[in-house]
Amino acid sequence: MRAMVWFRSDLRIRDNPALHHACREADEGVVAAYAVCPAQWQAHDWGAARADFVLRHVAALSRELEGRRIALRMLTTPDFAGLPQRLLDLAGEHHCQRLFFNREYEVNELRRDAAVTSLFEGHGLQVRAFHDQLALEPDAVLTGSGGPYTVYTPFRRAWERVFEDSAGPEVLPAPRARPHMLGKPDPVPPLPAGLPGKARADLWPAGENTAGRRLQAFVERRLTGYHASRDLPAEEGTSRLSPYLACGVLSVRQCLRAALEANRGRLTSGDKGVLTWIGELIWREFYRHILIRFPRVSMHRPFRLETDRLPWRDDERGLSAWCEGRTGFPIVDAGMRQLAETGWMHNRLRMIVAMFLTKDLFIDWRLGERHFMRHLVDGDLASNNGGWQWSASTGTDAAPYFRIFNPVAQSRRWDPEGAFVRRFVPELADVPADRIHEPDEATRRRAGYPAPIVDHAAARAYVLSVFRPGAAAASSGGLPRATEPARKSPRGRGTPGGAGARRSE
Ligand SMILES: Cc1cc2nc3c(=O)[nH]c(=O)nc-3n(C[C@H](O)[C@H](O)[C@H](O)COP(=O)(O)OP(=O)(O)OC[C@H]3O[C@@H](n4cnc5c(N)ncnc54)[C@H](O)[C@@H]3O)c2cc1C
Numbered sequence: 001m002r003a004m005v006w007f008r009s010d011l012r013i014r015d016n017p018a019l020h021h022a023c024r025e026a027d028e029g030v031v032a033a034y035a036v037c038p039a040q041w042q043a044h045d046w047g048a049a050r051a052d053f054v055l056r057h058v059a060a061l062s063r064e065l066e067g068r069r070i071a072l073r074m075l076t077t078p079d080f081a082g083l084p085q086r087l088l089d090l091a092g093e094h095h096c097q098r099l100f101f102n103r104e105y106e107v108n109e110l111r112r113d114a115a116v117t118s119l120f121e122g123h124g125l126q127v128r129a130f131h132d133q134l135a136l137e138p139d140a141v142l143t144g145s146g147g148p149y150t151v152y153t154p155f156r157r158a159w160e161r162v163f164e165d166s167a168g169p170e171v172l173p174a175p176r177a178r179p180h181m182l183g184k185p186d187p188v189p190p191l192p193a194g195l196p197g198k199a200r201a202d203l204w205p206a207g208e209n210t211a212g213r214r215l216q217a218f219v220e221r222r223l224t225g226y227h228a229s230r231d232l233p234a235e236e237g238t239s240r241l242s243p244y245l246a247c248g249v250l251s252v253r254q255c256l257r258a259a260l261e262a263n264r265g266r267l268t269s270g271d272k273g274v275l276t277w278i279g280e281l282i283w284r285e286f287y288r289h290i291l292i293r294f295p296r297v298s299m300h301r302p303f304r305l306e307t308d309r310l311p312w313r314d315d316e317r318g319l320s321a322w323c324e325g326r327t328g329f330p331i332v333d334a335g336m337r338q339l340a341e342t343g344w345m346h347n348r349l350r351m352i353v354a355m356f357l358t359k360d361l362f363i364d365w366r367l368g369e370r371h372f373m374r375h376l377v378d379g380d381l382a383s384n385n386g387g388w389q390w391s392a393s394t395g396t397d398a399a400p401y402f403r404i405f406n407p408v409a410q411s412r413r414w415d416p417e418g419a420f421v422r423r424f425v426p427e428l429a430d431v432p433a434d435r436i437h438e439p440d441e442a443t444r445r446r447a448g449y450p451a452p453i454v455d456h457a458a459a460r461a462y463v464l465s466v467f468r469p470g471a472a473a474a475s476s477g478g479l480p481r482a483t484e485p486a487r488k489s490p491r492g493r494g495t496p497g498g499a500g501a502r503r504s505e
Helices: 018-023 038-043 050-067 082-095 105-124 153-163 208-219 223-230 243-247 252-262 272-293 293-297 305-309 316-324 328-342 347-360 365-375 381-392 407-414 417-423 441-447 455-466
Strands: 003-006 028-038 071-076 098-102 127-129
Touching: 003 018, 003 082, 003 328, 018 028, 018 071, 018 127, 018 347, 028 050, 028 082, 050 071, 050 243, 071 082, 082 105, 082 223, 098 105, 105 127, 105 293, 153 347, 208 223, 208 243, 208 252, 223 272, 252 272, 272 293, 272 381, 316 328, 316 347, 316 365, 328 347, 328 365, 328 407, 328 417, 347 365, 347 381, 347 407, 347 455, 407 441
Parallel strands: 003 028, 003 098, 028 071, 098 127
Antiparallel strands: none
């Protein structure tokens, strides 16, 4: 039997179920395929940072596979529509009888895979799809009544129970070299033109070995202090492995295994840093479960459908100021400039800037989600959507609408010396710590730094009035002008419900 392995967001040879099983079953040879789909990438908001990162990994993967006498063939087709036939032609060229791939769960990807499967099976070829992206299968963590969890904490408890009952994270070995190669590897095409943002090969080196070394270095040097330093953007307290996880150069099972080894196999007790980090990996699992069970979140719909009618503001100037990091709020601008310069942003800042866009500027979270996707090297639909809907209070287990971050208080708390702000907002480099979080007018003028584009207290009052239960009826005659920050979109208005004490953070 000859097999074809189709690589997608699983660009590795170790712990790759599709590759592993293909190599075990195919006694007459294995060929691999990767598809570059520039128009589809654009439609899915891939930016240059992510596309470049992926293509460099594809080149590294091709070399690894060649060392095992597996040729990686490249297919280029504008979008998914042309893919089934191209894959079938390639399978025919190499006389493959079986296609192997690891499942992807986004709506377009599911449709694409269904079309490929139906075409292959229609031509008498077998298709074998494997579970890979999650540590536990999508249906393994369900409530007592068989439904999905929609709140993180009970999900985490159930996840831990199921995980402890399982055999642990099985990490598959890389396949051994094949006796002979089918076909020859193709060169990897250059980065498609016209993608937004910029590539940063210097910051994000490619290759499975690099990813493995980064994981090891993080576990050895920083994991045990993770709980204490993970919220401080000026420090390198987190793993920065998200780009590698997002394109599958590293599997979540490899991360879990490394964390468990550092904690003498314990999942729910032991080192605080390890437990906190595992908790973040479980957030990743949680958002993927949500995406699988509620496909609307990958189709620009909010998880909480009633929030679809919130009167988000049309504010192109505010949106541009936010995108370009010139809002006049140093911590927000530092975060947005970190994204533009490096393709990555610290998690604490992702929450601060997302909350700022959706609550201070009251701009539709989908615009922020798209901007992130276009610039992040770790762009990942499930986690990005989850993070944005959390910040906008439109998602599952989201920040309650009355929990509105105060960007100045956040800056004082998480960047007390202003070290992070100084790094990314160099015009404030000489401003002392007591003034850097909220520079006064004289300081701003001297530094050439913009004035705040919004009054936080007024914006907060406005948002509370719009979100508050019953606001739809109360505000149907118009929102209070005094606190309304600007023009509104014509989407209509509504409320997501919810209640509780207000507080500002
Ligand atoms: C508005 C917003 C947008 C986001 N967009 C993305 C995105 O596109 N891609 C992405 O991978 N993460 C996203 N996140 C989650 C999180 O910010 C990043 O995963 C994290 O900053 C990556 O840095 P790290 O690898 O050093 O993480 P670490 O702190 O070392 O965590 C380890 C891994 O756990 C996962 N993880 C950590 N935090 C979260 C979280 N809150 N939700 C889901 N998974 C998590 C990531 O895979 C991460 O690499 C977003 C968060 C917010 C608030």
